[in-house]
């Protein structure tokens with residue numbers, strides 16, 4: 001574990017107040033990879049920027065992400081009266097991709113799940129660790145300590161805190177880049193302790209723009225600015241609607257989340273196995289590259305069992321099936337035609353039927369034309385009929401797709 005201010009860790013460690021040293025040592029002991037401290041002053045500028053993003057529509061599709069929420073979360077005193085310091089904590093979740101060159105078993109077609117979501121839900125892993133940290137603080141400090149903590153789910157901007165606490169710096173992909181890469185999840189503990197703040201790191205991306213060029217859907221519309229509506233992470237996890245037709249091809253085989261802007265980042269070249277790797281790596285093959293056809297055949301009970309304790313549950317079964325249809329359409333393997341046909345004929349959710357029609361249209365072939373025509377006769381939902389007609393049009397005029 002490294003201090004967030006690792007640039008001059010030894011010197012700062014030597015000069016740091018004993019209380020701050022003890023609190024950071026506790027974070028090490030609990031198992032966090034990085035720790036930094038900042039004051040409890042409000043995050044005025046970050047809050048204004050986030051509100052601008054809401055106004056500009058870049059946070060559309062996340063109805064809970066409101067101006068009021070940002071304002072409330074930007075002042076730690078609103079969340080913990082008497083707040084004095086924020087302790088920013090980072091946990092490395094990097095693990096290698098499972099080998100793909102061996103190829104999946106002959107009866108499987110695999111998709112791809114983002115790294116953070118391949119094992120136990122980090123909210124759970126982190127929550128256990130942060131709760132342990134907060135419980136032990138009074139023993140280290142020698143007095144009762146008021147604390148309130150968040151990991152992802154609260155109204156605070158976790159990345160803005162990590163940035164000010166010197167845990168890392170904002171990359172152009174808007175992630176926090178650290179000395180151990182950007183494959184870290186973040187949490188913070190608000191406390192009434194007077195701790196010595198770390199200085200923010202003086203690092204930037206410089207001239208690099210690899211992530212902006214590599215983003216499959218051009219969602220990084222400016223340095224540090226993500227258009228949520230184009231981000232594959234949003235489209236496959238939070239989105240409760242259809243996936244816009246013009247973005248489907250770019251999603252490729254990703255069925256939950258996206259790592260492209262981190263995979264290409266030079267700061268991640270030396271990524272090492274995370275300290276919590278075992279928690280994040282459970283059932284590596286299947287969780288990282290799930291068998292797509294079997295997902296289309298799942299009922300709610302099978303879904304609950306297969307993704308118990310996993311962040312993937314967030315997409316809900318119908319949302320995951322929608323994503324799987326898109327991935328199968330992009331992979332284009334004709335072995336998926338029977339299961340996609342069953343989905344088009346029988347799935348209760350109109351969006352899943354519509355995306356199955358799109359996938360069949362992408363796979364194409366004479367069989368597909370008769371399957372789509374038969375479905376069009378019985379389909380009652382207009383949005384699905386429209387997807388079927390578009391899929392049929394592509395069969396007649398393949399260039400329409402471009």
Ligand code: B12
Pocket residue numbers: 046047049050051053062065114115116151152153154155156157158159160170171172173174175176177182183184185186187223224225226228231233234237238256257258259261
């Ligand atoms: C909403 C949300 C999303 C949304 C929106 C993403 C977004 N850009 O905000 C969606 C669903 C798309 C998403 C995706 C992902 N997320 Co998310 N998400 C959040 C959440 C809940 C809120 C983020 C937020 O407040 N956004 C508002 C915008 C305005 O903030 P921002 O993009 O950070 O903008 C700042 C910068 O632009 C900076 N800035 C201003 N000017 C400039 C200028 C320059 C040059 C630069 C570089 C920066 C900069 O200031 C802005 C304001 O602070 C946080 C948890 C939390 N409570 O904080 C997790 C969080 C940000 N997500 C996280 C993760 C891991 C992801 C994914 C990697 C998951 C995945 N693999 O699919 C992707 C990454 C996508 C990406 N490139 O950002 C982690 C990030 C960890 C890290 N190392 O940074 C967080 C912190 C969760 C956690 N606690 O660990 N996420």
Ligand code: SF4
Pocket residue numbers: 173214215216217218219220226230231232233258259260261262
């Ligand atoms: S997560 Fe994927 S889609 Fe979103 S900004 Fe990064 S590369 Fe683009």
Ligand code: SF4
Pocket residue numbers: 171172173174177205208209210211212261264265266267
């Ligand atoms: S790829 Fe380059 S520009 Fe993007 S976050 Fe990493 S260093 Fe910054």
